[in-house]
Amino acid sequence: MSYEMIGLLMFTSLMIMLLTGQRVFGAVGFVAAAASLALWGNGGAEMPFNASIVLLNWYPMLTLPLFIFMGYMLSESGIANDLYKMFHVFMGPLHGGLAIGTIVLMVAISAMNGLSVAGMAIGSSIALPEMLKRGYDKRMVTGVIQAGSSLGIMVPPSIVLVLYGMIARQPVSQLWLAGVFPGLLLAVLFIGYIVIRCKLNPEMGPVLPKEERDIPSWEKFKLLGAGVLPLAIVFSVTGLFMMGVTSLVESSAVGAAAALLAAIVKKRLSREVMDNTLQQTLGVSCMFMWIILAALAYGAVFDGLGAVHAIEKLFIEDWGLSPWGVLIMMQVSYIVMGMFLDDTAMLVIVAPLYIPLIIHLGFNPIWYGVLYTVTCQIAYMTPPFGYNLFLMKAMAPKEITLVDIYSSIVPFVILMVIGLGLIMAFPEIALYLPKLYFGK
Incomplete structure (x- = not known):
């Protein structure tokens, strides 16, 4: 054979x-x-x-349980709830303001967590009921939460980029920096869509009633304080790391300690919170290690089989594809596989074949890691077995049907494809920060 x-x-x-x-x-x-x-x-x-x-x-393996602990501690202690209350008041006067605030909330959660499931859980339990209660279009807000939560695997400290770095043997620090601008680009595209859609059809995102917006100045000032702790945690993880004060592993330890300290300051650290956080951290960490x-x-x-050379011969010599043709076909294959598999399964299956080939064809593996992650975000939201589709169905109220969930993702998937095309056409969107900080 x-x-x-x-x-x-x-x-x-x-x-x-x-x-x-x-x-x-x-x-x-x-x-x-x-x-x-x-x-x-x-x-x-x-x-x-x-x-x-x-x-x-692998020394970077130490980061996995620490970042996972940080994310679950923030979720279990309810710090994200406080953050959403702030967006609720300050973004409410705008048409679609709560949806815009939800995207901003998802970016903040992503910068504190690194997993999409946390954003989905918080968005479904906090933001979704509030927007439905205030007459927001159910399909739009369902898509907003699914798309916003997908940013968790792009914005640092992204666990998916950590896995990619370990399997592809690429520096996680550069991958994190490469994910900053693409993550913000996608968030801006989502917000732009919400603004335009609600401007054309204001009924899709009505403003908050005046009585909810007219609160005393001292209470508004107090609400602003809800953003201080999350910002401090984000700075403790990514800020200190980018300044060169902490290493990758040290930043994960600082983030975990900061999340624990935040729960203590908010007087929400109970035995139940700690037990739930540790159990979930252990389960997810062991799964990733296996x-x-x-x-x-x-x-x-x-x-050992030399399969990489066989694939290269098939694509380039037998099929006559250009290097860019090979790259595009790889991205399409990710989207197709993502309809049936999760991101870790996809990475495990194709990484041994695709990543060495990408390097051989002259593409930057850091940039390719960002392309892979964006494609995973698209795969999370594409039927029949998109990961976020089933999470949303499990968490959404009964009035939101599976048809609503499937149709809600169409505009956001189109926006993600546009974002993927921009990152492919302009690699500096992903590579500017790594080059700036590491001089490469």
Whole structure:
């Protein structure tokens, strides 16, 4: 059997395993271990073992549980609720102001969390009921929360970019900086859409009643204080890191400590909050570690087969694609896979093939990491099995149907595709900050 056929058989086996409902790391690890034993005999058993040693030696792995702890602590202690109350009052006088405030809230949560699920949970439980109660169009606000929460995997400290950096062997610090302007670009596109849509049709985003806006000045000033703690936490993580005061691991430790201190200051640190935070942190951290371990073993088998060279020959020599043609086809394949798989599964499956090929074709792997993440955001919101679609259905009230949820994402997916095109056409959107800070 040729190496190409072996690689195709591995890929097919993995897809079948995933379709059976097996956990991602179990399916990937099983295929990797079985293939290594079949190809190289007893010596192949060393491959997963070596991958685990590599994983344990990765110093940046320390950032994962710390950032996850920070995000869940902020969510469990209700600090995000205070932040939304501030946006509620100050953005309410505008048509669509609450929707705009929700996008800004999602950016803030993303800068404190690094996961999209936290933004989705907070947006669905806090922002969605408030906007529906005030007559906002249910399809627009449903799309706003789904699109805004997807920024969690782009804006630093993005956990997805940390995973990409570990699997692709790229510096996480540069990936974080590369995600800043693309994340803000997408947020601006979302806000621009809301402003235009509500200007054309004011009934979609009515202003707040005057009695809710006319509150005493001292109370407005007090509401502004709700933004102080989140800003301090964001600065403690990304600000100190970008200033060179803390390293990547140190910034994650500072962020976790700042989130814990914020909960104490707000007098919301209880045994229940701490138990829930630690349990969720442990569960998510272990899941990510198993996935990375399986991805390393799976990638090692592909490297041993020379599958990267086979794919390069297929794309460039047999199909006659240009390097840009190969890149576009990769992005399309991510969107298609994202309809059925989550971002970690996609990364595990294609990273061993795509990332070495991208480097060989002369593209910047940091820039490509941003393209991958934007495509994951699109995949999160595309049917039939978009991750955010099901989260929204689980969290939304009964009056929001699955048809509403599916139709709500159309304009935002179009905006994301436009944003992806801009980042592809102008790589400096992603690369300016890494070049500025690291002189490359």
